[in-house]
Amino acid sequence: MQILVGKIPTNNLMTTYKKNNFFENCSFVKGVANIEGLEISNVPEIAFLGRSNVGKSTLLNAITKRSKLAHTSKTPGRTQELNFFSIIIDRPVMNIVDMPGYGFARASKKKIKEWTDLSKFYLQNRPNLRRVFLLIDSRHNIKASDKEIMNMLDECAVSYQIVLTKIDKIKNQDDVILKTKNSIQKFIAVHPEIHSTSSHKERGLEDLRNAISSMVE
Numbered sequence: 323m324q325i326l327v328g329k330i331p332t333n334n335l336m337t338t339y340k341k342n343n344f345f346e347n348c349s350f351v352k353g354v355a356n357i358e359g360l361e362i363s364n365v366p367e368i369a370f371l372g373r374s375n376v377g378k379s380t381l382l383n384a385i386t387k388r389s390k391l392a393h394t395s396k397t398p399g400r401t402q403e404l405n406f407f408s409i410i411i412d413r414p415v416m417n418i419v420d421m422p423g424y425g426f427a428r429a430s431k432k433k434i435k436e437w438t439d440l441s442k443f444y445l446q447n448r449p450n451l452r453r454v455f456l457l458i459d460s461r462h463n464i465k466a467s468d469k470e471i472m473n474m475l476d477e478c479a480v481s482y483q484i485v486l487t488k489i490d491k492i493k494n495q496d497d498v499i500l501k502t503k504n505s506i507q508k509f510i511a512v513h514p515e516i517h518s519t520s521s522h523k524e525r526g527l528e529d530l531r532n533a534i535s536s537m538v539e
């Protein structure tokens with residue numbers, strides 16, 4: 323599909339993109355429910371990954387300032403496909419993928435296996451995937467299921483970065499950041515800088531926008 327194909331922009335173009343409200347040019351492209359539905363793309367891509375209900379879809383809406391772009395829900399298991407979004411400024415310049423969450427115990431075993439297999443295949447076979455933003459609920463710290471994913475990303479050398487979410491819910495942000503820093507030390511492909519964000523209170527979003535948009539430079 324042509325919409326997912328484009329060239330990597332130069333720095334000059336990037337400056338133009340920033341002026342043009344980069345993230346506000348984001349639109350939904352398609353939901354992919356199985357491996358056959360994945361299309362090859364050479365557009366720089368980033369993905370939001372994390373446990374169910376951690377706030378992936380809400381964060382996408384917050385960074386794009388589009389409250390209804392991705393569907394969100396109080397109940398875990400809202401995003402059930404790999405949802406592809408594209409930033410188009412004359413042509414596609416970046417893909418953003420909102421992934422289904424893991425660790426959602428109430429879905430059927432069959433559904434969980436389908437999402438896990440699709441997500442794993444996607445993460446392991448995506449040459450244009452520049453970075454995975456791995457979201458961690460700041461109240462819960464990094465859990466065994468997150469570590470499993472981090473080990474897998476390490477093994478297939480996919481660059482990833484931790485984004486703490488819902489920091490409006492915690493009192494001691496510095497403690498949480500320190501604890502998270504300690505827990506990621508033995509991992510390999512993880513970016514050392516940790517983002518801490520609140521979509522609801524619009525905290526940490528500009529830094530995250532900068533980190534994401536730097537992926538196209």
Ligand SMILES: Nc1nc2c(ncn2[C@@H]2O[C@H](COP(=O)(O)OP(=O)(O)OP(=O)(O)O)[C@@H](O)[C@H]2O)c(=O)[nH]1
Nearest residue numbers: 375376377378379380394395399400401423521522
């Ligand atoms: N307090 C607070 N709540 C948040 C924040 N971000 C998201 N939430 C809430 O967390 C819940 C889950 O948000 P979603 O964005 O749907 O989570 P998700 O990670 O996409 O979940 P799945 O699609 O099920 O994997 C919703 O009730 C959101 O309102 C935040 O910054 N602060």
Ligand SMILES: [Mg+2]
Nearest residue numbers: 378379400401
């Ligand atoms: Mg979601």
